[in-house]
Amino acid sequence: MKRLLTVLAAGVPLAAAVYLPSASGAPLNDSAATSLNCSAPLVKAPAGTEVESVTAVRQAGGTVQGTGILGGTVTGVPSFCEVTVTLTHPGDGDHAQVRTWLPVSRWNSRLQAFGGSAYLAGDNNVGLATAVKNGYAATTTDAGVGDALDTSWALNSKGQVNTALLKNFASRSQHEAAVVGKEVVDDVYGRRASHAYFNGCSTGGRQGYMEAQRHPDDYDGILANAPAVNWDEFEVATLWPQVVMNNERTYPTDCEFAAFTGAAVKACDSLDGLKDGLVDDPTRCDFDPRRLIGTKVVCKGKELTITAADAAVVRKIWDGPRTASGKKLWAGVPIGADLAALAAVSDPDANGNVTGVPFQVPAVWARTWLKKDPSFDISTITYSQFTRLFQQSEAEYDGIIGTDDPDLSAFRRSGGKLLTWHGQADQYIPTQGTVEYRKQVEREMGGSKRVDDFYRLFLAPGTVHCGLNKGDGATDDLGALVAWVEHGKAPGTLPATLIDADGEQVARDLCRYPQVSRYKGHGDPAAASSFRCVSPSRR
16 A cells, blocks of 8 residues: 555556646637636536535635645646535535636636546646646536545445445536536636636546537537546456456566566567667567566565466466456556556565555455445455456446447537547556547447547557656647647647657657557657658558
8 A cells, every 4th residue: 555655646547636738738818818806606506406505715826735645736826716616416415516716817718627536536736726827717526525545435324335426426527517617717707718628637538538428518628538438347357467366376576577568568669660668559569478487587686587377477467357268358458568556466474475455446446336345355356256246347337437438429519529648558547448449439430530530549659647748758738639629720640758768758749549650760769750650551
């Protein structure tokens, strides 16, 4: 747990709450410069809700601290008006807060809404503060639930799933935030926002897709990165590394996992024409982990020898979960991603024994929503029980939180634009899940070209979960979305800064799916101009 908290505090795995939109996505419109009177507006309750309270407080700005486990800091925030609207669904006993921050001056006429992270339904102040700093009015909701790893709300006093709060978390509170946020902006400024955008990664990415699927008129543009779509399936699927280790009774160390990843990257690095530590398409990497059997690895001063059992575990984790009969259930951890993220183990006890330490997000899903027992021991899950849990999760929760409806025709008719990037080395949400959803949309809606008119996907080589815009790399995704929505400039590529094998920054143009990047054979490897996007069939 200590390791997890450290990683979370660094903003690595659950980054929606520290996911910072680029300033260039928000050019100020001088004609929209305005001042406001920060007083509680009249708010009409969204359908199915009642307004419990409305407050307005003028905040001085300055330095804003992110709340909860994710933390974060934003400096130089201008003064803003914070309007808080508390909603309840009659009979449900919930209390969901929608917070809207409105710049006191120099509003750029836009509204930006924020999604959450893990089990946090909305922003922890960092996204809101950054948006205000960039001239946006910004809104978010807590859905009446808790912080990123707080699931105390999941079960009621009778030990039953709190379906009202699950519905809030899954979809309805995000829609209500869109309705309330627009209403607050209209009342406080005396005019409507010219455009409304949604911004999220991970859980926030899933919420963005849910908005496009169920509430297509809420936003003009949706930025939904590393999305946790197919939630009911992928959450169980990401327990697979722990299930494999426990059933095989083999627990490789972090060092051994790193050796497998390093060897695979080295073997497949040149598939894009250049050895730079960035695997452009991990699905084409067929590295066999058995090649490392007998290899010596020095870990914390101790020499270890990689065994056939270690290689078998890694092979199963990369392959992904299957039934006992061999049927594929979900994608595995991408080659190039940190295996130890989902296959973490404890420190050795006095006898040198270790146990698996499952990532808390899927572990809580299985314990609480599936087993309805927060004390359930994940290590007891057999392969056959895993399949049953996977199927149970689909049956019970797909309609609530699956977020996998491929029919986006209403969103297309509304004129909305959906932009997504996903890291190819995502250690928490397998990239292939997003790719498979995109393929389903293409089958549903008439092929790649028609879908590209309103929905574009970009894959980022060597990039971890929510890894762009927060230290691992950078891209002006919000700027690209604004240009697409407001000026009709559909992004052919998404310019980005990535980190190569030497830890150095390199420029790359992320290719629009299904195209992939290929080195031209000459030119500076750190320059985007040395690469071109090609069809996978041409590689």
